[in-house]
Amino acid sequence: MTARRFPTARRSLNAVAQEAKGCQRCPLYRFATQTVFGEGPAHAPVMLVGEVPGDQEDLQGRPFVGPAGRILDRALADAGINRERVYVTNAVKHFKFEPRGKRRLHKKPNAGEIAACKWWLDQELDLVKPALTVALGATAARALAGRALPIGASRGHLLELRDGLPGLVTIHPSFLLRMPDPQVKEQEYRRFVADLRLIARHVPAAKRAA
Helix, strand or coil, X not given: CCCCCCCCCCCXXXXXXXXXXXXXXXXXXXXXXXXXXXXXXXXXXXEEEECCCCHHHHHHCCCCCCHHHHHHHHHHHHCCECHHHEEEEECCCCCCEEEECCEEEXXXXXHXXXXXXXXXXXXXXXXXXXXXXXXXXXXXXXXXXCCCCCHHHHCCCCEEEECCEEEEEECCCHHHHCCCCHXXXXXXXXXXXXXXXXXXXXXXXXXXXX
């Protein structure tokens, strides 16, 4: 499936982000604090796409600023990736959650919510034009490829997410937060870093300065 092209005259990421603040394309806006749009360099060589904002992201209005974001920042550093050269966003821009006492527990977005928010993700891709797009988790992979991509079979090598969109697939860092066994968690973290090292191999401009 070819990415939809949008006219870019007089448009910018900032303009689209401002427009997205009023998004009502799916019911999630009724319960979330705010839209959480992507952020990073306007022409970043790499775009990382996650699933949905978490609790802290919803409160702060920025992607990957909670516990999963801290793991991602650490993994990018360990992989030799310059975080300032990466654009980060989510497939769905509003927090989906289930109240549990005073806590708000993350819920996975459904196919309709992913499809509704593709409007914004396609515009981010069209404006940033990354050389490489990385799907963090199954939801991001589905949003980018338009079909289910099993993480285990897809990770570890370059693939075409859809026509003209080279990319990589790996786990979402929140997967590591849910692992109770420290030894297994460390092994999976090392696999995650190994996946991210492929970014620098395919896009040298994303490397951290020595």
